[in-house]
Amino acid sequence: MFETATQGIIxxxxxxxxxxxxxxxxxxxxxxxxxxNFAHGDFVMLSMYLSFAVGSALAWDxxxxxxxxxxxxxLFGIITYYLLIDRTLRQMYVVQLAVxxxxxxxxxxxxxxxxxxxxxxxxxxxxxxxxxxGDFQILTSRLFSAVVSLIFIAGxxxxxxxxxxxxxMRAASDDLGAASLMGVNYHKTYALTFAIxxxxxxxxxxxxxxxxxxxxxxGIRFGLLSWAVLALxxxxxxxxxxxxxxxxGVVESLTVSFFDPRxxxxxxxxxxxxxxxxxxxxxxxxx
Amino acid sequence: MLEINxxxxxxxxxxxxxxxxxxxxxxxxxxxxxxxxxxKSTLLKTxxxxxxxxxxxxxxxxxxxxxxxxDQVVRRGLxxxxxxxRVFPNMTVLENLMMGAYSNPGILKTGILDEIYTLxxxxxxxxxxxxxxxxxxxxxxxxxxxxxxxxxxxxxxxEPSLGVAPKLVDEIYEKIHALKRIGLTVLLVEQNTGYALExxxxxxxxxxxxxxxxxxxxxxSTSDHIKKFYLGL
Numbered sequence: 001m002f003e004t005a006t007q008g009i010i011x012x013x014x015x016x017x018x019x020x021x022x023x024x025x026x027x028x029x030x031x032x033x034x035x036x037n038f039a040h041g042d043f044v045m046l047s048m049y050l051s052f053a054v055g056s057a058l059a060w061d062x063x064x065x066x067x068x069x070x071x072x073x074x075l076f077g078i079i080t081y082y083l084l085i086d087r088t089l090r091q092m093y094v095v096q097l098a099v100x101x102x103x104x105x106x107x108x109x110x111x112x113x114x115x116x117x118x119x120x121x122x123x124x125x126x127x128x129x130x131x132x133x134g135d136f137q138i139l140t141s142r143l144f145s146a147v148v149s150l151i152f153i154a155g156x157x158x159x160x161x162x163x164x165x166x167x168x169m170r171a172a173s174d175d176l177g178a179a180s181l182m183g184v185n186y187h188k189t190y191a192l193t194f195a196i197x198x199x200x201x202x203x204x205x206x207x208x209x210x211x212x213x214x215x216x217x218x219g220i221r222f223g224l225l226s227w228a229v230l231a232l233x234x235x236x237x238x239x240x241x242x243x244x245x246x247x248x249g250v251v252e253s254l255t256v257s258f259f260d261p262r263x264x265x266x267x268x269x270x271x272x273x274x275x276x277x278x279x280x281x282x283x284x285x286x287x
Numbered sequence: 288m289l290e291i292n293x294x295x296x297x298x299x300x301x302x303x304x305x306x307x308x309x310x311x312x313x314x315x316x317x318x319x320x321x322x323x324x325x326x327k328s329t330l331l332k333t334x335x336x337x338x339x340x341x342x343x344x345x346x347x348x349x350x351x352x353x354x355x356x357x358d359q360v361v362r363r364g365l366x367x368x369x370x371x372x373r374v375f376p377n378m379t380v381l382e383n384l385m386m387g388a389y390s391n392p393g394i395l396k397t398g399i400l401d402e403i404y405t406l407x408x409x410x411x412x413x414x415x416x417x418x419x420x421x422x423x424x425x426x427x428x429x430x431x432x433x434x435x436x437x438x439x440x441x442x443x444x445x446e447p448s449l450g451v452a453p454k455l456v457d458e459i460y461e462k463i464h465a466l467k468r469i470g471l472t473v474l475l476v477e478q479n480t481g482y483a484l485e486x487x488x489x490x491x492x493x494x495x496x497x498x499x500x501x502x503x504x505x506x507x508s509t510s511d512h513i514k515k516f517y518l519g520l
Contacts, residue, residue: 171386174375177337180357181367183390
């Protein structure tokens with residue numbers, strides 16, 4: 001009992017760090033641009049397929065594929081922004097909703113046409129295997145992914161606080177009109193924000209591909225998990241995002257250990273609803 | 288320096304400004320006064336690009352800036368301190384000031400922050416604090432400071448006394464007076480007519496979106512219309 005719980009918590013913490021990374025992409029787009037990208041999970045799905053394509057074509061390890069997929073997803077983000085998102089900003093909210101949900105369906109269908117329905121996976125990564133600590137096992141691939149995720153989130157905090165582009169993004173988030181009076185061109189700042197959000201999914205996709213397969217509808221799970229993490233964390237706090245990611249990861253993992261693997265997201269949704277009900281601005285949010 | 292001819296502007300189909308014509312010369316302080324809702328703020332917003340003009344001519348240093356976006360206008364050397372200051376609440380005082388240099392980061396190396404701290408010493412003490420923790424008066428000083436960081440040739444101030452505790456209003460106006468002394472051209476929009484006419488060289492009265500009167504501050508202060516409707520004398 002105690003062993004199972006501890007093992008579940010360890011696995012959950014590691015997965016949670018990756019969930020925090022995935023949610024970071026959603027969080028900056030929502031927090032800075034006030035755009036709710038319902039296709040976010042499908043950006044992760046596309047990234048995983050790109051990882052699969054790059055990894056199998058070049059015989060690369062999954063965790064190395066973001067070197068190529070991140071620039072590709074950055075470009076994909078810029079194109080998506082100017083082609084679709086930019087045009088929805090001055091429209092009614094329902095337009096944005098329809099466009100991102102439409103994008104989700106488009107991406108899913110395209111993945112189905114290109115890669116067919118059967119799941120795809122890459123050869124096992126160099127970081128396969130376990131680390132044994134006492135009675136507990138840690139999957140090396142998950143540990144590696146968690147560490148990379150946390151380092152990246154810390155790097156993002158540095159970027160937001162210490163660079164001109166990062167400060168412009170925060171200023172635009174606080175007051176778009178005032179930011180433009182400072183010389184911020186919001187189209188460019190928003191395009192950069194969306195592209196960064198999109199390339200974060202490339203990094204996350206590469207990491208997840210080191211221990212998991214992908215299929216055309218696999219994005220739903222990541223999208224919903226991201227919303228749960230974001231609702232729990234609230235906007236504006238990166239440490240809050242990590243804690244929320246870990247809570248979601250641990251709850252999911254314990255549900256699998258003690259309840260039923262098929263209902264892995266049940267506990268996560270329960271918290272999601274509770275938080276929205278009791279504390280809509282999240283545990284760490286500032287608004 | 289700034290020349291506005293027959294400017295029409297508003298929101299959507301609603302017209303607020305009708306055929307507004309005025310000018311600001313180099314080194315002048317010009318006040319625009321008028322009642323609530325007359326279109327004073329709309330005028331500054333239109334010049335700065337936040338509101339899109341419908342027709343007319345807006346020239347700054349003999350170049351047209353008509354319908355440029357706000358980020359392009361500020362690059363010409365025309366800063367706008369909006370109503371209420373609109374500082375970035377979740378950024379520190381220092382970060383807010385740095386955002387003022389966004390269009391020209393190199394300017395931070397010219398000692399501009401020290402100059403602003405000399406003008407507003409309170410900002411130096413508060414530099415690491417989030418702007419949301421500042422009082423109304425401090426926010427207004429931060430907003431003016433942030434507008435000055437880019438070393439604009441002309442600064443437009445929109446109701447700098449709004450939301451400021453009465454005992455601080457005098458201080459804010461002293462600072463604005465100091466701006467004039469350091470050779471800045473200022474366009475001031477103010478509901479507090481007494482203050483505005485005391486500081487400014489010239490003034491325009493805007494009523495129902497149109498220029499109703501214009502003249503030197505001395506002339507306007509003695510006009511019966513101004514005395515009766517604006518100064519309450």
